[in-house]
Amino acid sequence: MSIRVRVNGVEQELDVDPEMPLLWALRDVLGLTGTKYGCGQALCGACSVHLDGQVVRACVTPIRRADGREVTTIEGLSPDGGHPLQRAWVELGVPQCGFCQSGQLMCAAALLAKKPQPTDADIDQSLAGNLCRCGTYTRIRAAVKKAAGVPDSK
Structure with a gap:
């Protein structure tokens, strides 16, 4: 299944399993390694990203939930660290x-x-x-x- 998602302002089309955790799509498919894997159970917050401006735990959020939406990671907060x-x-x-x-x-x-x-x-x-x-x-x-x-x- 093809997932279309805007990540840090850039349109992406991902051909991945729709149940793949958003965290793995960000880290392994898109190479955005700023978002960390901590517990894998949404308990520690290390994997927090924004989905349409709302905080989600990327380790338990299936990529299908991001289809047609905007994801912001730490890399997208500010490219030069100026936030x-x-x-x-x-x-x-x-x-x-x-x-x-x-x-x-x-x-x-x-x-x-x-x-x-x-x-x-x-x-x-x-x-x-x-x-x-x-x-x-x-x-x-x-x-x-x-x-x-x-x-x-x-």
């Missing part, structure tokens, strides 16, 4: 191992698109499904607030 969230991540030294960061960033971007001035509670709720084994949650929250222009109340 305000990416800049704040670097400025505040958020990543340690970095494995969860693309999923964290994609969820944070979706939050800021809906709520440009989020509270700590908004950030915590929006990113609650993203696990960071290094425990950089306070820096993640600070970076989201910095990108949003919200003063950090530490």
Whole structure:
């Protein structure tokens, strides 16, 4: 079956099994390896991408759900790393191992698109499904607030 999907602004036609997880289509077929495989059960958030602006877990989303739709990955957030969230991540030294960061960033971007001035509670709720084994949650929250222009109340 042929799947037509717009990925990071580029039309793609994929001849793949419609049940293939979106994650594998992105990584193995299109070579977009910024989206990570973590648990394979939608529990860790490492594979978070946007499907028509909404966060989905790519590891459990069949590619057929993306047919005729728009997918944005971490590579599409900003080709040069200039997105305000990416800049704040670097400025505040958020990543340690970095494995969860693309999923964290994609969820944070979706939050800021809906709520440009989020509270700590908004950030915590929006990113609650993203696990960071290094425990950089306070820096993640600070970076989201910095990108949003919200003063950090530490």
